[in-house]
Amino acid sequence: MQNQTQIFGIRAIIEAINADKSIDKVFLQKGLRGELFTELESLLRKQGINTSYVPVEKLNRLTKKNHQGAVAQISPITFYDIEHLVLNVIESGKTPLFLLLDQLSDVRNFGAIIRTAECTGVDGIIIQKKGGAPVNGDTIKTSAGAVYKMPICKVDHIKDAVFYMQASGIKVIAATEKTDNTLYDVSFKEPCAIIMGSEDRGINPSTLKIVDTKAKLPLLGDIQSLNVSVACGAFLYETVRQRLAIDN
Structure with a gap:
């Protein structure tokens, strides 16, 4: 059974959005700051992507990788117009x-x-x-x-x-x-x-x-x-x- 794909890291998620990937939801670390993080937040708002601010422990449960405070879930299907x-x-x-x-x-x-x-x-x-x-x-x-x-x-x-x-x-x-x-x-x-x-x-x-x-x-x-x-x-x-x- 195909599961939902995860991507992690602020830059990787920005690039996925710009590449028109079908992103279902993005989890962001509460309280995180920085120029790149702000750029991601702005892009998420502009694209109307479902976003949740969560404690870092939640992100650590989602992935063991270096997530930099951001994890995205990519849909396994392509949505229609x-x-x-x-x-x-x-x-x-x-x-x-x-x-x-x-x-x-x-x-x-x-x-x-x-x-x-x-x-x-x-x-x-x-x-x-x-x-x-x-x-x-x-x-x-x-x-x-x-x-x-x-x-x-x-x-x-x-x-x-x-x-x-x-x-x-x-x-x-x-x-x-x-x-x-x-x-x-x-x-x-x-x-x-x-x-x-x-x-x-x-x-x-x-x-x-x-x-x-x-x-x-x-x-x-x-x-x-x-x-x-x-x-x-x-x-x-x-x-x-x-x-x-x-x-x-």
Whole structure:
């Protein structure tokens, strides 16, 4: 199983960023100073790369090498450009189906969702550059390798993806309990993008304001929530059911 690649050292990370490597996250030592370190910080902010300031002990656990106060995790996949992906899917003649993940944080949930998405014909997954689960070894393992088959895009904010989908004629459906509609009341037959929220906070309220439709899963037991990957599977297979009915 391919694991996430690490690079270490301030200069090495600067060069990797300038070479357009797909960097998931950079860990920087708290309290570190210096001209080169400041240059790296500036570059990380400019590129919108997920960054955490941690004690040196954390960096020492990440690598035994001379890290100089900086360790980066490089994604094992190459991310797609959202505009090219959406355009290619539309031009292919098929009915688009996209999945937007609003800061999903658990890598195993992420991997499980990627696996289900691949099995249900999702055309691509869009995630936010900051705040979400990385594509790492656990993601790859849980996805059963589907991460290598599923186009994944990164955007600055999920709202950017919502606006782009809507401008492309794709209906945006939010999976949220903050509605009276169940997913069985909503049509998934036309081009659509489904948004799933994070495990603890759900979908960002500002994002909910701009979606086209909201839908929830009916919950008949005492526990009023489902694991996000299970909920996502229910939404995707309802989409499959409705679309298969058209073909038949």
